[in-house]
Amino acid sequence: MSRGNTGLAFMRRTRWRYMLLGMLRDWVREDAQTLIYIGKVLLACMLAMWVSLRFELEQPRTALLTVAIVMQTRTSMVLAKSYYRLIGTLVGIATSVLLVALFAQERVPFLVYLSLWISFCTAGSIVFRHHQSYAFVLAGYTICIVGLPATLNPGHTFDIAMTRLSEIMVGLACASLVSALVFPQGVGELLRNAVRKRFRDFSRLLCSLNREKLDEPAGQAATLRMASDIFELEIFHASSSMESSHSRAYREQLNMLNSEFMAVSTSFHSFEQLMRRLHTSGHPQVVDSLMVLFAPIQSAVLTHRREAQDELEARQVALTIDALVQRWPTHLNEVRSSLPSTLTDNEKLDFATGAELSLRILSELHAYVHTYASMRKPEKMGISKPRRSPRLGMHFDPLAALLAGLRGGLVFAVMSFLWIACDLRSGIEAITIATIASTLFASSPAPGRTVRQFIIGAVIGTALLYICNFHLLTQAQGFVMLALALCPAIAIAAWFTTRPAIAVIGSGIFIVFFLHIGFNNVFAADPVNFINEAIADLLAIMLAGLFYSLIDLTNDLWSRTRVAQALRELIRDACIQTPPPARAKLEAHARELLLRMGSARRVADAKDKEVVDWLLSTLEISQAVIALRLELDRTDDAIIRSSIDQSLLQLARLFAQPSSTLRRSAITSIAASIEYLQSKAPLGIPNHGQLLTMLHFIHGALLDKDSVLTPIAPLEDSSIPGALRHA
Structure with a gap:
């Protein structure tokens, strides 16, 4: 009995140990990553604030805002975003200095040209993708940060430009340094996991085709989600060149993999549609024969009766497909010879069409699987120079880009008119945040919802700003107390940005909080000015939201008609x-x-x-x-x-x-x-x-x-x- 009880106790302890280890792994994979990211944001912000105060920069909050904007979970994405932010900032500053030099005494022409520039940058953010799009956004609203204050004192334009540039560079340097040294995370493993998941999903989709499925409505969601991954992965592998030369070679292979995946997924969709049409029109014998013909392809993508989990198992799949390619003519002849003699000429042509599509799927799957299998340590497999991949290029609707530019320019023009006509005390800040909202979200797939989230973030940021400015900063003595006063709001905003569904709320908190935090190199708490700025911010964001509703490029009948026509x-x-x-x-x-x-x-x-x-x-x-x-x-x-x-x-x-x-x-x-x-x-x-x-x-x-x-x-x-x- 005692031995049995001892064994049972051991089994219980083992079960609890494995359960605790599983919980620990889940925590490290999910919650720990969130805490690490929040800690890195806090550390980078504190470092940027310390450097800015140490060198007595005019607005340390600009450096803090820069850190908040460029900080990402992956090191290479921080480096890439910092690089393009620097380019956008330099272009925006150069344009600001040029326009101030040309129209220093003419406010209206100056604002008109600024509006045209913002229209151009907003349109550019629609034409380009990812970090290049972000560079256009930066070039657009940087002109507000530098150019508008310079209109009040044109003689100090160069000093203002250099000061803002210095603050931004401090923020970029601190964000990049912390991201690279503190728990650095590359995009390589993330890319590999995404590629593996897409291969498993496609293999599952390929094997799911059967007679019963032909009775169901055509499934679109799975196909489109895998297709959208092609462009979502570009966000990551566009940044991979910042990591190493191996990452750049991996990027070339990924381009080839994307191209081959598009080809085989399209061919499979065509084959599936043909099977549905044959099933609906009443050709059961042809459908049965084509299912028999296609069955070896479905079996070939499986290893150990399941989808390949990684590149090593994909190599086994590649060998199976190699063998299938060799025996395909024999298999085709066997299936063709077993066709019933009662088939009409039209049904024989249906079978020939399905056979041709099956062969195309096999050929394209052969290329896709071999490229995928070769992505496991290509430098050890003799793949130093992968095949040249076709470029995806840039594809956009010119009219949509033009209307987006018009929208961005109109938001700036209307806010400038209100600034002049109503003599807004916080006009420059209001114009800046309206321009940020009208350019930053122009390429969003749902800008209306994005702006609504941004307004929520602005409200939360204003509440946190009030607490920080009038209750915490007034009690802060020295750098440590100052850091403790800012940390709660930064941590809250950073947590929001780790949740994709509400990340824009975090961005709204960061932007409003850091644009109006009550210290530069000298602390100042002015309740009247705070209320004016809060009202102006909300007015500016709501104006941007109104124009997004009036010129909606994503969710109205006109847009859908344009896309269908294209x-x-x-x-x-x-x-x-x-x-x-x-x-x-x-x-x-x-x-x-x-x-x-x-x-x-x-x-x-x-x-x-x-x-x-x-x-x-x-x-x-x-x-x-x-x-x-x-x-x-x-x-x-x-x-x-x-x-x-x-x-x-x-x-x-x-x-x-x-x-x-x-x-x-x-x-x-x-x-x-x-x-x-x-x-x-x-x-x-x-x-x-x-x-x-x-x-x-x-x-x-x-x-x-x-x-x-x-x-x-x-x-x-x-x-x-x-x-x-x-x-």
């Missing part, structure tokens, strides 16, 4: 542009249009469903069109070239101006090309099968009753001859 233009370009656009560039363009609008994060919203459907339709059809045109370039038959060119022209007209008439014309023209190809002997045309299957795929997509074309270009069965419906 997506249709991509299909038109794929049809008629000479030479045809690169597939990777076109896919990146289509995905980024949606991501800039924010719809990729609102997949479930009914109002965004049409735009999401247009994206998927664009990827599906443009891929087939580009493949068709590449095959057409290898064809010498003039009649075939002329027939397919005419079909592509009709397709381009349809997507340029969708209508029922043009949809019927495109279907008729493509059916005629299919009929002519079927009448030709395949032996006379080397790529006869590829041309036929791509035409058949496009034809089926146009006939699909669930197509996104149907609401704006309805197609009645009675309007299409039966021969064309089953071509």
Whole structure:
């Protein structure tokens, strides 16, 4: 009994030990990281304040604000953001000095040119992404920090500019130093974990295709989330070059991986759509045969009956796919020979189209898996110079950028008018914070919600400011007491910034708190001025929010219509542009249009469903069109070239101006090309099968009753001859 009790007690102690260790790991992975980040923000702020006071800089709060703005959880992101903040600041200061020199005695022309400059910088923040966008934002509102105070005393413009630059550089240096020396965290492991998760998710999506799933509504959320990861990962790997030369090589591989993932995910979506259409139209034998054909691909991405967890297991998957590529022709012939003899010519063409898409998925998956597997210590695998990856480029709506610039300029102009007309005592601070709000959130996918959170942060920051200015700073004696007075507000704001859903609230607290903290190198507590500044801040932010509501580039019918039109233009370009656009560039363009609008994060919203459907339709059809045109370039038959060119022209007209008439014309023209190809002997045309299957795929997509074309270009069965419906 005693031995049994001893064993039971040992098991209980072991269970408790493992439970405590698990809790400790969870705490280190989550809560400890938050505490470390808050501690680093506090340390960097205190260091910046000490250096600023030590060198008697005019406004230590500018250095503190700089630390708060550039501080990130990852060291390389702090370095990258600091680098681009310095560039933006230098450009903004140089422009301020130039404008003050030109219009020192002319207030109105000076403010007009400042408004134009802010419009330009706001538009630039829309055109560029990530840290480059942030540099434009800095160049915009730095001109308020330097240029507006200089208008009151033009003779001291250079001194003001150099002082602000010195304070900002102190903040950048302190943030970078603390981030690099105190528990430094690189983005390398973060990138690897994100890449691994995306591979697992895609493998799971690939294996989930079965007969039962074809009865369910088409799933979009998983595909779009993985697609949006492509551009979200750019935020991290754009900063990776700040870490090491190995990180820069890893970035090149990641670009290649993104391109290959876009290709294989688009091909899989096309195959899934084809299977749904065949299932809906009643071709069970073809669907069963294609599922048998596709099954080895689904099995190949698994290792030990689960998705590959890392690059090492991906190497095993790569070997399995290598073997599958070698035996694919044999497997295809086996499945083709088992097709029922009762299949019609149209059903045989359906199978050939599915087989062609399966082969494309296998080829693209082969490249994707090999690139992913090679990302495990590439310098030890002989991959010192990875393949050149296609650049994603920049894709944006010029009109949206123009309207964003107009909005930023109008906010500045209206606040400047109120400053002059109402003689606001806190006019400069109000103009500055309005400009910050109108430029900083211009590229946000939901600027209206972002501004509302910023207002909440401003209110909390004002309350903390009141407590700090009139209850804590008045009792502070020496640097230690001063630091203790500031730490609670800094810690609260830093905690908010660690929560992605409410991070903007933390930014609002930081900006309002540090813009109006009651000390420079000399302490001053003025209740009347404090109330004026608080009212002016809230007025300025609400004005920016009002203009975001009036000129909303992300959430109204006009914006969704513009994006849908831009997506249709991509299909038109794929049809008629000479030479045809690169597939990777076109896919990146289509995905980024949606991501800039924010719809990729609102997949479930009914109002965004049409735009999401247009994206998927664009990827599906443009891929087939580009493949068709590449095959057409290898064809010498003039009649075939002329027939397919005419079909592509009709397709381009349809997507340029969708209508029922043009949809019927495109279907008729493509059916005629299919009929002519079927009448030709395949032996006379080397790529006869590829041309036929791509035409058949496009034809089926146009006939699909669930197509996104149907609401704006309805197609009645009675309007299409039966021969064309089953071509």
